[in-house]
Amino acid sequence: MAGHDFFTEPDLPRPDVSPETARAVAAEHFGVEGTVEEVGSHQERNFVVDAPSGRFLLKVANPAFSDEELDAQVRGMLHLSTTAPEVSVPRPRLGGEGGYVVRFGVDGTVLRARLLSFVPGFPLIDSPHLAPAVVGRLGALAGRVASGLADFRHPGLDRITQWDIRNARRVCETLMPSMTDRGRAGAVRDAVEASCDRLDALSARLRVQAIHGDITDDNVVCDRERNGRPFPSGVIDFGDTGLGWTVGELATTCASVLHHAPERPLALLAAVRAFHRIVPLTDAEIAALWPAIVARSAVLVVSGVHQGRVDPTNAYALRRQEHEWRAFEAATSLPAEVAHAALRDALEPRDTPKRPGRPAPARGPAGTPLLPTVTEAGMTVLDLSAGSEVLREGTWLDGDAERRIAGRMLAAASTATSRASAVICRYGEARLTRTRVHDDRAPTTVALGTEVFCAPGTPVAAPFAGIARQDGPGSVVLRGDGADLRLTGIRLTGVPGGRLAEGDPLGEVAAHPLPAAEPGAAVGSLFVQLCTIRDVEPPAFVTAETAGAWREVCPDPSPLLGLDCAAPGEPTSRNVLDLRRTALAGVQEHYYDDPPRIERGWRQHLSDLDGRTYLDMVNNVASIGHAHPRLTAAAGRQWDLLNTNSRFNYRAVADFARRLADLLPDPLDTVFLVNSGSEAVDLALRLAQTFTRRQDVVCVAEAYHGWTMGSDAISTSVADNPNALATRPPWVHTVLAPNTFRGRFRGEDAGARYVEDARRVIGEAVRSGRPPAAFVCEALYGNAGGVPLPDGYLRGVYEAVREAGGLCVADEVQVGYGRLGHHFWGFEQQGVTPDIVTIAKAMGNGHPLGAVITRRDVAEEFSANGYFFSSAGGSPVSCAVGMTVLDVIEDEGLQENAVTTGGHLRRRLEKLATDHPIIGAVHGMGLYLGVELVRDRDTLEPATEETAAICERMLELGVIVQPTGDHLNVLKIKPPLCLTAESADFFADTLARTLRDGW
CATH class of the missing domain: 3.40.640.10 (Type I PLP-dependent aspartate aminotransferase-like (Major domain))
Incomplete structure (x- = not known):
């Protein structure tokens, strides 16, 4: 091995080099004189040199790294500039001794330096928001680099570094003593062990090649697109170049994306798809990707803490510690099986067919249902989707809507028949009752189980053999051979820990009284969920973005109740858009590049098929608000009486x-x-x-x-x-x-x-x-x-x-x-x-x-x-x-509301204009307003592309707004006249966030 062995020398403080020394080295060895400013590095020293002949970066290597390692990095840059010319990379400058690496001494220590061309641009590390297009381009950049280095060979690539994901387990074991937070240390240790076990099982099938090893939001430089978004165009800092897994290159990039939107770990799928189009991943690499992302994020956490201990003045390493922890939390928020399902679904690998999710465990010959008395009497399926007929007049916004509706249905059934009955909610359905208004995050609406509303005390039987245990108040887990059955809303009557045969009594449905508005009524609810992953407590509801992956490990439990009540398959937004394109004239345009499938409206809100509710700021057609009950009643009443043409006398x-x-x-x-x-x-x-x-x-x-x-x-x-x-x-x-x-x-x-x-x-x-x-x-x-x-x-x-x-x-x-x-x-x-x-x-x-x-x-x-x-x-x-x-x-005083709410909104927007130069003017009055966006307040150059991108970002955050004007650079604001001050504030806050964090 020609390179450094991290495990023989894990403490790597930066070399002690001052800007004055750096200036002298640049002048003496490279003939470049100029001003010098230090920039951050984890284990080296980096200095920007501004000289009359141009801008350069002087890199002083850690003395632990060998000549061959440094030469491999230089040769890698040169190789990549030929094999991937579309990627901007540093160009090394020859030193006075005729080589790219020069030596100099500091306090008796021999150090080595290289002078590289400065790659212009800005990094993504401090960008709070990365648009899907930017994430995709980041993945594509990683793919081009991996493809460009695939045939690169050099003895200096053979090194053992802490950043090589193949070494993640040993790195964390070595550096773990630096972590004094026991809770975090335990979480990292458990995650690394589980991930590395998976990686070890796959390692023989994973390709190894020369990789950059650090294509991250910190080491990618960007230009600006016309719409103001970052455009990743170059790669810097080849200090981690070495042999590694091909999929490790992608995993490193993905891990760096996570802290930008930790609540949406699957946002990195845009990078994965883009990488895959350039460097197709094998099935083994797809299986290894998420464990590698977890391992990389864990290494970042322990390395950051360790570096802060050995080099406490390293502000660069210290300020990234919380970023790295957020990335680790995001990576571990999804079980590996769920993440793998999402990746497989997104990529559809070429070498294996797409596999279905695992089925629910089969019931025994007797077929004992979970709720024997309910199954015998029959159940009514309750539709809580965006198209439900029982959800009227905004009732889905009532926090207890599900139980209220089910209670009324049960009461009606009890008066119509003496037989026991129940109401069941569908598995896999996006419940509109779980939506949220004025929220910048997608709600968790998709049910990963079925929910049964029935009489309290309804007996519950074991639908298959297993071991039952209490899992908190009102929660029981029945561990079967193929899956865990998780029941919430049950009172356990058997002995916890005992083995049950199929059909044995398990408990009874617990009582949940309805609110005081319906006195005397009581209803029990039992949430029924299967999970094929052991020792994982899956969420009851997930976002639509993650639902497909979660369903592979949480199959439909309704057969255990004696029926199949999974939500019917609905055409996706993309399906509907494709059908629209085949049937409608192309000139009949639609809003947005990838529009949601809007299926319901209420007042100033619109809801899509996934149960996401948006604030509608453009629908002046719906002047009094969507689905106004008085209008619905009047139209229905008149339809019931007469509708004809105006030649008749009425x-x-x-x-x-x-x-x-x-x-x-x-x-x-x-x-x-x-x-x-x-x-x-x-x-x-x-x-x-x-x-x-x-x-x-x-x-x-x-x-x-x-x-x-x-x-x-x-x-x-x-x-x-x-x-x-x-x-x-x-x-x-x-x-x-x-x-x-x-x-x-x-x-x-x-x-x-x-x-x-x-x-x-x-x-x-x-x-x-x-x-x-x-x-x-x-x-x-x-x-x-x-x-x-x-x-x-x-x-x-x-x-x-x-x-x-x-x-x-x-x-x-x-x-x-x-x-x-x-x-x-x-x-x-x-x-x-x-x-x-x-x-x-x-x-x-x-x-x-x-x-x-x-x-x-x-x-x-x-x-x-x-x-x-x-x-x-x-x-x-x-x-x-x-x-x-x-x-x-x-x-309803809607004209007066246009005065008060419109005036309030205008004042909020005018305040934004003082903080953001892109706002050239706020136009209009009442609830007909326009925010004109410009690139320059003097020339008034229209910010056309920025306006379109801002509208797309606002949609992601839950607001529907569109451009207008001949230059399409004005946000048109003409919402239903029932807009509230709360809605106006949500719009203004969302616009402020977009202008602050990027789009």
């Missing part, structure tokens, strides 16, 4: 039209009911064109009005149509976007100058013989992100339009209906009255409903074109929906 259409007209100022008194905002705008154009006997229309740049032929013709947003400006028909005249933040005119006189521009366009149209029939504009610049129009803008432009004989159309589809808080209609904020108003979205709370409201003379003139008809616009159901929405807005 009261609802008259009442609703009158109520809408009364909401508008005189002379706006005549209503057309339609199906959508696009249809409303299209009809408004036809009204104006018919009344004025003209065709031309003036509209505003950067605006969106709809998808019909007419509404699309006046939609000028390049975000919705990149060719919008070049493809407008000749009858459309566009005025400048009156955006005082980033438009052509800014400052105090901006409003007047935008009015002047509009007057110019209108005047040119008149002089060319094409006077406008109408001017169409949102009263608040909605598509641009809620940018208010300059004071007096509409008044000035309306005057010019009317002077030219045209009509003024206020598009209130997005901004009307109380959303602005201080005004029910957006045009009120400008102190004007339009000739035509278009509304939709908020009118129907998601039901297809829109309206055009105008003067009687304008409406009468339209009759010259023939009749008007809209199938669903004025139907009885549509009218019932529309009336109920207005009732709720009034009765």
Whole structure:
């Protein structure tokens, strides 16, 4: 062996070298003179040298390391620069003696140094958040390095280091005396023993090659992508280069990822998949990966503590100790069998078929069920999924919802029959009752067992032979030949520790009284769970991310009850997205790169198939909130009575039209009911064109009005149509976007100058013989992100339009209906009255409903074109929906809520803007706000890519928000009007965290 043997010299304090000495070495031996600054290292000394000729890193090796080891590191860099040229690596500089390694003396000790080119970039170690894409690129980088070094040979690679995972057991044994925390020491010892036992059994099948050995968040340098995310591009510090397991290279990288999101250990799967695409792992390597990750994290813990003892001034080693402990806790939070299942499922190795999970142990010939009396009487399956019909009006947010619902079902069953009955919850189901609102972490919703609600005292029998033991209050474990049966909610009646035959009495279901709201009621609940891993207490519920792996070791126990009640297989979010792509036109877009499957809404919240609940900050369509019970009842009641078209004479259409007209100022008194905002705008154009006997229309740049032929013709947003400006028909005249933040005119006189521009366009149209029939504009610049129009803008432009004989159309589809808080209609904020108003979205709370409201003379003139008809616009159901929405807005004070909650949210966002330069402006009012993100507050360069990435990160943290504006750099904030201050704070806190920690 040519290299260092750690076990003969485990204490490796850094050599005592000052910056002054380092400066002299760089100058004398490498001819580089400059300023010197020390940077951290575990066992060596590193100095950055800034010289006129460039930036360098002087590495002073620990004297324990041999010349051949140092040469192997240098040659490895050079080799990798050829075999993996896409990876930035340091380039060694020849010293005065003609070699890459030079010698110098300090206090009688001969030390060796190398001067390397400085690889620019920044590390990931201090990044609180690593996006999945970044984790994947980190794994890909490790894969490229492993592939590039696979054929590298050098005698200096043959060394025994503490970082070689093959030595993990001995390293921990050697350094364990440094750990004074007995609890932590015991946890590390147990984890290392179990992991190394697994690795020893696999070691003969694991590939060995030259590896870097330290491709971690500390030794990978990054550039910035356009979206602001780190892009791992280079590798530094080849000090741990040596022979090692190929899978050890990946395990080292994965272990460094864990402390960034310790609550989500499987977040590292992105790195594993990326590595596997470059260096395909064998089945043995997949089996070894998690034990290797645990072993690596354990070595980091004990080595960090030990290094702090032998080198107490080493701040670099000391400040990483808690990172390393968090990584160890994350690595050991999953049993190896569960982690292996997750890895196997993620990679689907080429050399073995994918194996199913192990089945539940078979019952004996007699087939004794766990609950004999219940099985005989029969059970009712309780659906608690996101699509459950028994979960209504937000009842799933009640902390005791499951027991309340089951209790009512049992009570109903007892009155209908004299036979005993029970309610059973399904295995593997993501229970919506386990969701959490305003939470940045995915909830543990997926059941790893079944739960039976039945009468207290119901006898429990052993469904198979085994040894029963008490496992805490109300908990019993029956240890069988193939698995442990864990029961929670039981009173043990047998003798603990005794062997039971199948069918022997085991205990009885314990009583759990219902809350005082249902006095006198009592129900027992028994949670039934199987686990094929000995001496592991699995969780009752897990996140959807880990559920597939956990199910392999916690199989369905419902056959022990005499039935099969596993949750039915549902298409995943990805399945639904794939089906959507095959059936829907590609242009019918969807939110997010990898969208969740949303299946339920309640007030300002949306829930997905996995039971994750998100805060909805974009659904202005759901103006009064999702699934409002009054609206549900009104629509259902009207459907039960009548639904037809508005040519029939029924009261609802008259009442609703009158109520809408009364909401508008005189002379706006005549209503057309339609199906959508696009249809409303299209009809408004036809009204104006018919009344004025003209065709031309003036509209505003950067605006969106709809998808019909007419509404699309006046939609000028390049975000919705990149060719919008070049493809407008000749009858459309566009005025400048009156955006005082980033438009052509800014400052105090901006409003007047935008009015002047509009007057110019209108005047040119008149002089060319094409006077406008109408001017169409949102009263608040909605598509641009809620940018208010300059004071007096509409008044000035309306005057010019009317002077030219045209009509003024206020598009209130997005901004009307109380959303602005201080005004029910957006045009009120400008102190004007339009000739035509278009509304939709908020009118129907998601039901297809829109309206055009105008003067009687304008409406009468339209009759010259023939009749008007809209199938669903004025139907009885549509009218019932529309009336109920207005009732709720009034009765629940939602317009006032837009003032108070919207004002509170705006103040929070403005405070964020003072702390984060990326926020260029906060636009809007009420509950129509926009946060405009810029790369530079002076140039106002739009932060388009950053905005998209921020929205993706916000989704991970439980908030749904989307970009808007022509540059797609504005967070559009237009939630249901029932948004609470708590929800507003959660949004602001989540945005603050994202801007602080990265995206």
